[in-house]
Amino acid sequence: xxxxxxxxxxxxxxxxxxxxxxxxxxxxxxxxxxxxxxxxxxxxxxxxxxxxxxxxxxxxxxxxxxxxxxxxxxxxxxxxxxxxxxxxxxxxxxxxxxxxxxxxxxxxxxxxxxxxxxxxxxxxxxxxxxxxxxxxxxxxxxxxxxxxxxxxxxxxxxxxxxxxxxxxxxxxxxxxxxxxxxxxxxxxxxxxxxxxxxxxxxxxxxxxxxxxxxxxxxxxxxxxxxxxxxxxxxxxxxxxxxxxxxxxxxxxxxxxxxxx
Amino acid sequence: xxxxxxxxxxxxxxxxxxxxxxxxxxxxxxxxxxxxxxxxxxxxxxxxxxxxxxxxxxxxxxxxxxxxxxxxxxxxxxxxxxxxxxxxxxxxxxxxxxxxxxxxxxxxxxxxxxxxxxxxxxxxxxxxxxxxxxxxxxxxxxxxxxxxxxxxxxxxxxxxxxxxxxxxxxxxxxxxxxxxxxxxxxxxxxxxxxxxxxxxxxxxxxxxxxxxxxxxxxxxxxxxxxxxxxxxxxxxxxxxxxxxxxxxxxxxxxxxxxxx
Numbered sequence: 001x002x003x004x005x006x007x008x009x010x011x012x013x014x015x016x017x018x019x020x021x022x023x024x025x026x027x028x029x030x031x032x033x034x035x036x037x038x039x040x041x042x043x044x045x046x047x048x049x050x051x052x053x054x055x056x057x058x059x060x061x062x063x064x065x066x067x068x069x070x071x072x073x074x075x076x077x078x079x080x081x082x083x084x085x086x087x088x089x090x091x092x093x094x095x096x097x098x099x100x101x102x103x104x105x106x107x108x109x110x111x112x113x114x115x116x117x118x119x120x121x122x123x124x125x126x127x128x129x130x131x132x133x134x135x136x137x138x139x140x141x142x143x144x145x146x147x148x149x150x151x152x153x154x155x156x157x158x159x160x161x162x163x164x165x166x167x168x169x170x171x172x173x174x175x176x177x178x179x180x181x182x183x184x185x186x187x188x189x190x191x192x193x194x195x196x197x198x199x200x201x202x203x204x205x206x207x208x209x210x211x212x213x214x215x216x217x218x219x220x221x222x223x224x225x226x227x228x229x230x231x232x233x234x235x236x237x238x239x240x241x242x243x244x245x246x247x248x249x250x251x252x253x254x255x256x257x258x259x260x
Numbered sequence: 261x262x263x264x265x266x267x268x269x270x271x272x273x274x275x276x277x278x279x280x281x282x283x284x285x286x287x288x289x290x291x292x293x294x295x296x297x298x299x300x301x302x303x304x305x306x307x308x309x310x311x312x313x314x315x316x317x318x319x320x321x322x323x324x325x326x327x328x329x330x331x332x333x334x335x336x337x338x339x340x341x342x343x344x345x346x347x348x349x350x351x352x353x354x355x356x357x358x359x360x361x362x363x364x365x366x367x368x369x370x371x372x373x374x375x376x377x378x379x380x381x382x383x384x385x386x387x388x389x390x391x392x393x394x395x396x397x398x399x400x401x402x403x404x405x406x407x408x409x410x411x412x413x414x415x416x417x418x419x420x421x422x423x424x425x426x427x428x429x430x431x432x433x434x435x436x437x438x439x440x441x442x443x444x445x446x447x448x449x450x451x452x453x454x455x456x457x458x459x460x461x462x463x464x465x466x467x468x469x470x471x472x473x474x475x476x477x478x479x480x481x482x483x484x485x486x487x488x489x490x491x492x493x494x495x496x497x498x499x500x501x502x503x504x505x506x507x508x509x510x511x512x513x514x515x516x517x518x519x520x
Contacts, residue, residue: 047311050311051307051310051311070339073338073339073342073343074334074335074338074339075334075338076338077337077338077341077342078333078334078335078336078337078338078339078341078342079330079333079334079338081337081338082333082337082338082359082361082362082406082414083333083414085359085361085362085408086361086408086412086413086414087412089361089364089408089410089412090410090411090412091412094363094364095361095362095363096358096362096363097359097361097362098356099342099345099357101342101345101346101349101355101357102342102345102355102356102357103354103355103356103399104349104354130397133397137390137393139363146342148345148346148349150349150350151350152346152347152349152350152351153346154342154343154346
């Protein structure tokens with residue numbers, strides 16, 4: 001099977017023009033088939049503020065109301081996505097930007113449990129055949145964190161979940177690595193020490209670290225997510241700094257999550 | 261050769277939710293291969309105003325400065341494009357939204373003559389092979405009026421010109437009809453009478469009407485553009501109301517521009 005890298009970057013890269021440019025150099029020069037999923041960053045919040053659109057919060061989470069959905073659609077699918085695509089094209093990557101609505105790539109439904117957070121989508125299906133056909137043509141897909149419900153409604157959707165869903169759906173066709181880029185060097189034994197990276201983590205070791213309280217509680221949802229991807233057929237999941245992309249993929253940097 | 265319809269809609273449709281919805285019903289139910297090109301409408305101007313971004317004009321034309329380019333990228337490639345794509349998906353059309361940067365669909369250069377209007381692009385080439393591969397897969401392309409220069413720069417680009425360039429580039433592979441939707445019923449002999457539509461116009465008749473001053477001067481650039489498309493290989497160009505799409509394509513409505 002061909003290899004495929006599914007790489008998710010978050011606000012710490014998207015919001016920083018210099019870091020984003022360096023990351024796109026690394027992404028474009030990465031050999032083989034690859035997909036980039038980007039989060040939203042702070043621009044949508046800044047835009048809402050500059051347009052005097054109030055942000056409603058429920059349980060500490062921002063509500064995606066109609067006005068907010070308009071803004072995230074503009075910022076994520078327009079501004080961020082198309083600037084990344086143009087930047088990758090200039091670096092020799094044949095990038096193509098998508099939302100989940102385009103080609104029905106990601107079908108979702110509006111989340112109603114445990115609370116109504118507005119136009120937030122949970123993914124029901126990935127159009128793997130469509131994504132495979134683009135990949136087969138040498139296209140590097142750049143996915144914005146917006147999906148649709150098939151009834152004409154766009155939905156704001158978590159980029160980590162999109163990355164996991166896409167990696168899982170394509171893992172039957174490719175030997176798939178899923179990279180979660182975030183602000184730390186990997187899973188740390190000591191949250192205050194960026195040099196305490198756990199380089200390799202299998203389910204048994206994860207259980208042991210968790211039981212002994214060695215892993216920062218805030219990492220547990222991300223790691224549960226990562227192990228779910230592994231169980232679903234993704235070959236490797238790597239967590240670390242997107243700035244160290246080649247090292248993450250070679251296993252020299254970050255935390256590699258493995259089956260056993 | 262298979263038939264292809266390339267349909268351009270402007271602000272009179274894009275800005276009107278009810279008209280847009282009716283038009284998308286017509287577009288989705290149109291048999292055969294089709295591409296939609298949408299203009300920008302008034303939303304970008306409204307957005308700039310709500311963000312207190314001043315609009316600079318030169319020779320009566322708006323300058324696309326950095327702030328304006330950000331807004332048009334958000335509104336055209338994000339808000340308008342993705343809402344149209346989601347709406348078409350819900351109507352059974354497998355729509356895919358693109359800018360010229362995506363898949364290097366439309367390569368352009370920044371216009372510097374006759375004046376510097378900012379980040380405005382003139383098209384150099386259409387990636388016909390890429391568009392053909394999408395069309396062959398049953399995809400209905402929805403193109404936003406944004407291109408790129410291949411060096412990482414997005415450019416604001418006239419939707420009429422994009423429609424003409426795409427129709428021309430695909431006219432060697434398809435029997436191509438190009439529809440220019442606008443606010444009037446077609447080319448009128450009397451600009452004040454919407455019932456005075458010239459139903460069929462060949463180059464000779466056009467010359468005659470022009471010489472006799474029968475055609476409203478404001479239509480001449482659009483018509484010169486239409487005849488240029490015909491000369492370049494497009495089978496038919498139709499000008500009229502996008503609300504009457506089936507009638508335009510059947511020749512019962514609007515003005516059909518023909519070779520001879």
